[in-house]
Amino acid sequence: MISLSHVTKLYGSVIGVNDVTVELGAGAYGLLGPNGAGKTTFLGLVTGQLRPSIGQVRVFGERPFFNARVLRRIGYCPASDLTERSATPREWVRYLVQLSGFTPAAARRLAEETLEQVGLGEAAGRPLSTLSKGMRQRAKLAGAMAHDPDLLVLDEPFDGLDPVARHELVTLVRTWARSRSLLIASHLLHEVEALQAGLAVILGGRLVASGSVHEISQLVDTLPSEVRVVSTAPRRLAELACRCPEAEGVRFVGADAFIVDTRAPRLLADWVVEAANAEGILIRELVPGDRSLEGIFGRLVQVHRGVAP
Template sequence: MIELNHVSKMYGNVVGVNDLTLRIPRGAYGLIGPNGSGKTTLINLLIGHFRPTLGSLQVLGTTPTSDRRLLRRIGLCPASDVLYPNVSALEWVRYQVRLHGISRRECKSLAEEALETVGMTSAMHRPMGTYSLGMRQRTKIAQAIAHQPELLILDEPYNGLDPVGRNDMTQLLKQWTRSGRGLIFASHVLQEIESVTASFLLLHGGRILASGTAQEIESILTDTPQEVFIKGRDAAKLIHRLADVDWVDALQLNHGKNELRVSLREPAEFYGRIASWIRDDNLAIDQLQTPDGNIEAVFESILRRHRGETS
């Protein structure tokens, strides 16, 4: 779906993205990173709005800056507000579809269908200047999907949506991915990514620090330092076991909660022994709380390693 070969984008002396080399098969991917990490720059490269300073890239088998027909195959929802206050949603979405070379008659039906999909049918004839932020966001999503693209690229699509709107958006994106079409979903809020897909690209400082699927996330967690909480009446009785190994950095016991917090340098060693320790010592342990499956734990662990805080 996307191929990057040593791609860098410079703004004078500022690096937007830095030497990205990556092959992404068709599927749904969360592009995760803090503000200023390079997410929007990468999106602009993918749609051909920016030309790489160095390197080359292809999207859906073609070069974005040399083949403008690619835009017919891509749907984009930018982070910026690009709506016109005196124009209705139906007029605006229909015009956006028309720009892709689709007939006038088909444009209207496609625009109406997309606005219905995002829950804007009842308001689609009103001027967009009367819309709330959430309604404007729904309208932007409608124009991104109306021409039925192969690849949907969303930059912070949950901006301005209330809880109902966020749930609706999540269901729409899940349905989109189930249809087999591509999705790149940029956000700095990890929970938004997790609700749609387990495949992620972690961008920081203009570089890809990690990428992977749900299974690879678990592998990353196992190999990176983390904290584990052991809860139960006999949690304190594990201290003598954990104090004798060199892959535990710290232990902290909360007597009131019967909870033991363990800072692990090598989590795989812990997971390989904890069950037998509990069985052999006949301990009453109610809960073992780990960060497995939580992308935020991966994010923090990899950033600590990238900054040199852990080995």
């Protein structure tokens, strides 16, 4: 469905994305990365707003830039706020559907149906300027979905939403993506996790990891991590920790704390606890590397930036 082959996008001397090669088949995918990582540029390339400086982008087997056949099959909800002042959501969505080539009558019908779906039925006649950001987000989403695209591309679609609205829209997008493809960019892992989507992690314009949540967890298991221990007998405990086959190095960080470098923080933590029990050493604090998705993401960021070993 989406194929990027050694794609680099430059804005003058600034790199948007850097030598990205990826193949995404039909399905749901999350594009993860911190702000400024290149997510929007990636989506801009996929949705035909931008041409690659180097490399080739294919969507549905064709170049998306200036290609009506491809664009007709894509729905895009950008991250930027909709500051259109005078139009109502009904007028706005109808307008976008007409721009997709539908007759005014068909556009009216599709707009009404989609606005109901996103929960904007009652507010559809109010000017966009009077709506909350959450409601404008829904209007944007409706505009992206109303022409029934095969691929829905969402850039930070849940920003500015309260938890209830977020849950509603996550459910809506998840339901929608059951029968069609979805590419969603976010810097919040739990959003993508909730959509049960495959992951692609982008950092500094580079695609640093891709796969399912499980695959990325496995990848991170091979990355260096650390366990921090605070104890009443740090030197003795550090000596015991060094005997663990998973330990790769130890360094002291203060009078009563040390850090063990490892690629298996949980195993090492178990080893340290057992060793401390056997020797009667009191552990005041033991913090293994964060293995939650947030932790994984943070770890990948650190590795990419060269902060982590």
